[in-house]
Amino acid sequence: MMLSGCDIATDLKICLANYDELEHGKAIIALMEEYALHPFGGGEPLADRCRSELVPTLRAFPGAFSILAYRGERAVGLVNCFSGFSTFLCKPLINIHDVIVSESARGLGVCTAMLDFLAKEAKAKGCCKLTLEVLQKNYTAQAAYRKTGFKPYALDEEFGQAEFWQRYL
Numbered sequence: 001m002m003l004s005g006c007d008i009a010t011d012l013k014i015c016l017a018n019y020d021e022l023e024h025g026k027a028i029i030a031l032m033e034e035y036a037l038h039p040f041g042g043g044e045p046l047a048d049r050c051r052s053e054l055v056p057t058l059r060a061f062p063g064a065f066s067i068l069a070y071r072g073e074r075a076v077g078l079v080n081c082f083s084g085f086s087t088f089l090c091k092p093l094i095n096i097h098d099v100i101v102s103e104s105a106r107g108l109g110v111c112t113a114m115l116d117f118l119a120k121e122a123k124a125k126g127c128c129k130l131t132l133e134v135l136q137k138n139y140t141a142q143a144a145y146r147k148t149g150f151k152p153y154a155l156d157e158e159f160g161q162a163e164f165w166q167r168y169l
Helices: 022-037 048-060 110-124 139-147
Strands: 006-009 012-016 064-071 074-086 091-101 130-132
Touching: 012 110, 022 048, 022 064, 022 074, 022 091, 048 064, 064 110, 074 110, 091 110, 110 130, 110 139
Parallel strands: 091 130
Antiparallel strands: 006 012, 012 064, 064 074, 074 091
């Protein structure tokens, strides 16, 4: 699924990352590193293998795409996404895997601008929804997501909210 061009909101430029463009690749790695070092990102630096292979692997992975936000020449935000499919709605969806706003740009509307860009493009492509996971105690991120229309997922309130589980292989 290809998304189009760029949007300019205030002094922000939001665009689809081009994995073949060296500067975009550097921005993706720098923002991922900043996120990885934060406690909500695990508090550890990216592995050398991830630093060298992430962008080429994203380029080759079907349905992967990233959105970058710039203030001037500096990348200040990143959203990594993967195309998916809703079996209940029989339509494509987009799963947001990472949302990163550089600490220096927090509170400036970067997250809102990136997620609004993504929602507009996803709707134009016939997607039925955007999905994401958020840590239970990451209240700042939860507030930002709620501001753009996200809410916890519950098919039926009687059965509770969905939980994100994992199994390492």
